[in-house]
Amino acid sequence: MNPFILAFAILRRHRLITLLFVAIVALSVALGVGVLNQEKVLRQGSTTAADKFDLIVGAPGSHADLLLSAVYLQPKAIELIDGKLLTEIAANPEVAFVAPLAFGDNHEGQPVVGSTPEFVTYLSDGQLQGRVFERIAEAVVGVDVELALGDRFFPSHGHGEISEEAAEAADHNSLEIEIVGRLPRTGTPWDSAIISTVESVWAIHNLPIGHDPNGPRAEAVGPPYDGAFLPGIPAAIVKPTSFGAAYSLRSEYRTAATTAFSRRRCCCNSMA
Secondary structure, three states: OOHHHHHHHHHHHOHHHHHHHHHHHHHHHHHHHHHHHHHHHHHHHHHHHHOOOOEEEEOOOOHHHHHHHHOOOOOOOOOOEOOHHHHHHHOOOOEEEEEEEEEEEEEOOEEEEEEOHHHHHHHHOOOOEEOOOOOOOEEEEOOOOOOOOOOEEOOEEOOOOOOHHHHHHOOOOOOOEEEEEEOOOOOOHHHHOEEEEHHHHHHHOOOOOOOOOOOOOOOOOOOOOOHHHOOOEOEEEEEEOOHHHHHHHHHHOOOOOOEEEEOOOOEEEEOO
16 A cells, blocks of 8 residues: 555545644744744844943842843842942053943933943944033933933933932932933943933932042043042943953952953853
8 A cells, every 4th residue: 555645645634633733833943943043132132232341340249130230231239339449440550441330310211321431432432423421411322312412301310229328319400411422323221321421420419429529620520530539339340451351350359349240251250
């Protein structure tokens, strides 16, 4: 007996079951391919998002929370590190630059992150539309933020963690921020972020702004900072001078109460 004739007869008799079986197999294969492609896209997106963050310094605690907060801008409860550590790291010859990150505010649901001109220039690869901020009440926006150059806004409280004292003392109507620059598309959460001066975030929350209020740099933006006037910070982005310097820095500050994430190793590393 020809087996093909028998098989064809069985298929004809049970055509509905056969079609359902074929459909289930096809759906299973499609779902498998879709999941694999999605995983690949997520991996590539995660790598892209972390590409600019060679080393992240933060307080002891969850490495994942530090990474999610500093790189992916997800509101997380993370402890603050002593601001004086910022000046110590900046003085290290193996550090190209170190930039503090300050959270706590938003504008229409989009995070307002305080940092430095060096960090903005580094994040934008020099492709900034407009200019980097030069005065305390200025900011740059990600490409997906619906604010134009010259627009002004008052930050609202609510994004990330700040101390209870700072939250209670904050005056969000005390400083109107002007948009002076726009970042190019990065394909990261920073496309939907507003980066203001770290001094403005500190000033709004009635904290020291890193400069002697009676000194010549009282209204300055960015480093060098005066350690005596630095509040605690959630995280600091460190750009080492070389690949080897990243590992050297991790070892050097192991005794400090910090943690770090090195994207070159694609893992979180404890420096505590």
